[in-house]
Amino acid sequence: MPSLSDPIRAGALSAPNRIWMAPLTRGRATREHVPEPIMAQYYAQRAGAGVIISEATGVSQQGLGWPYAPGLWTDEQTEAWKPATEAVHKAGGLIVAQLWHMGRIVHPSFNNGAAPVSSSNIPAPGQTHTYDGKQDYTVPRSLPLEEIPALIEDYRIAARNAIRAGFDGVQIHAANGYLIDQFLRDSDNHRTDIYGGSIENRIRLLLEVTKAVTEIVGADRTGVRLSPNGLIQGTNDSNPQALFTAAAKGLDELGIAFLELREPDFNGTFGKADVAPIAPHIRKVFRGVLVLNADYDGEKGQKELDGGVADVIAFGRTFLANPDLVHKIQNKLPLNKDDALTWYSRGPKGYIDYPTADAATAEI
Known part of the structure; x- marks a missing residue:
């Protein structure tokens, strides 16, 4: 079986190893959702x-409701991403843009008071982050059929801008209750048109x-x-195995390069599973590169590869605090602990100042 250190080809992407960096919201763009140089x-x-x-990364103002998160719907945003993609390429890396529409999670204050959109007019539970602190989620507007073509066009525009900005591909964010x-899931989707009801309609x-x-x-170049x-965020399904297996089969037929699954276990750090992982069922119908994510370390990730379910493991918070995570996993070195207070704060602290193993050794 392959090791985490082995290369893998995912469509047009020739990855030097199977230790991928999961998407991590950090809030270091401007209030206009333009990437900052520090990124x-x-x-x-x-x-x-x-x-x-x-x-x-937001596909439209309508779909972006996180303070200081970046977008990809304007020329200014697209140009501002170029230094980041160029820096990654100069360092020998690959980077894909995750395309994001938050739906009902967007607070009206991000859109001049307009209600957010969703599959149905069911609000999310709890509160969301805004520029004025936490505020209650509001009742979304059920997205009418006549507006769906424009929504799909937003994804097209953002995908085109991602390539213009120098990204090596894109990932569509279809997870986490957005x-x-x-x-997709019947807890929120109560539609009676061609986008609701049956699994075929919901996917x-x-x-x-x-x-x-x-x-x-x-x-x-699509994931x-x-x-x-x-x-997660109030979103769930009554028959997730059938739903997500059907979704994966449909994605397989489109020939996408990779599919990432965020699947916590029953004691997950952020979100706890209420059913066993569905990845083994998805593996049977999806022939592309399958990426697993949620609370993995090197040892646990290698076991997933050994078991034949995963091709790649995506690491999140460990990459946040360990810029040289690949080196540390390969050499079984101790990891820095991340500082939760700086996950979404502004500036360099807890962002670009985590030490590498080489730097830590030099200080001894």
Whole structure:
């Protein structure tokens, strides 16, 4: 069986190892969602990853409701991403852009008071982050049929901009209770039209968006992220195995390069599973590169490869705190602990100042 250190080809992407960087929202763009120069240094530091999946990046103002998160719908945003992609490439790495529409998770304050959109008019539970602190989620507007073509076009534009910005490909964020996930799962999707009811109807938007993106960047440069096995941000499904196996089969037929699954176990750090992982069932129908994510360390990740379910492991918070994570895993070196207070803060602290193993040794 392959090791985490072995190379792998995912469509057009020739990754030097199977230790990939999971998408990590960091909030270091401007209030206008334009990437800041400091982001180039952050991503270049982590270019040792087999592939970097960028932080979630908005496809439109309507779909972006996280303070200081970047976008890819304007020329200014596109140009501002170029230093980051160039820095990663100069350091020998690969980076794909994760395309994001948050759906009902967007607070109206991000959109001049307009209600967010979702599959149905069911609000998320709890509160969301805004520029004015935490505020209650609001009732979303059920996205009408006549607006869906424009939504799909937003993904096309963002995908085209990603390639213009120098990204090596894109990943469609269809997980974690955001817009596409709100269409996928029956806890939120109460529609009675062609996007609701049956599993075939509920996976329709996912497949239409994915097909549109592949027409822009190529299926061999397209990935998707799903989160099959648990409640997240109020979103869940009554039959996740059937739903996500069907979704994976449809994605396989589109020929995408890779599929990432965020699947915590029953004691997950962020989100706890309420069913066993669905990855083994997805593996039977998806022939592309299958990436697993959630609370992995090197040893646990290698076991997944040994078991034949995963081809790649994506690491999140460990990459946040360890820019040289690949080196540390390969050499079984101790890891830095991440500082949760700086996950979404502004500036360099907890962002570009985590020491590498070489730097720590030099200080001894």
